[in-house]
Amino acid sequence: MELVQAVFYPAFVVAMAVAILLFIPRGQLRGLIPAAAVLGGLGDVITVWLFQDVLGIIWFMNHGIWECANQHFFSPIGWTLVMVFYFYFFPRHLRILRYLYTAAWAALAVGYGLLVRNVELYDFKPWFFPIPMYLTFLAWFTFAIWAYHALGAAHSPDEAER
Structure with a gap:
């Protein structure tokens, strides 16, 4: 296992955690982290189970010491932190911005997936990129923000427009 593969996910998690501590008030984190852990972390575990173990479309590789249940240990943690950012900065006004914001996060996730693939920690069937x-990712982010508001973790952005 190469050094880059060993430290890539831990470095990403540390960088995200530092950014969260710098940009998001601590009081806000208490409401964001539980929802992000379910919709990001658990969502990652379920998505990987479906797309890797059931459908065989994606697969993790070169886990090294970080392998946990045929997945990278830091992947769900990373997705939890990503969802913290996604939820916190979600636009409260202008419905079109919400759509563009979600579409942009889906595009960022595809880009990050390519980065992880280039480090050889993850791969997928050729037909899966880029549209599927x-x-x-668009469906995942859309569901996550809907669930975040529907389950009462935050006030609906529609209420902010009134």
Whole structure:
């Protein structure tokens, strides 16, 4: 296992955690982290189980010491932190901005997936890139923000417009 593969996910998690501590007030984190852990971390575990173990479309590789249940240990943690950012900065006004914001996060996720693939920690079937992968991430982010508001973790952005 190469050094880059060993430290890539831990470095990403540390960088995200530092950014969260710098940009998001601590009081806000208490409401964001539980929802992000379910919709990001658990969502990652379920998505990987479906797309890797059931459908065989994606697969993790070169886990080294970080392998946990045929997945990278830091992947769900990373997705939890990503969702913290996504939820915190979600636009409260202008419905079109919400759509563009979600579409942009889906595009960022595809780009990050390519980065992880280039480090050889993850791969996927060639037909899965870019449109099916983008639509998968778009559905995930759309569901996550809907669930975040529907389950009462935050006030609906529609209420902010009134």
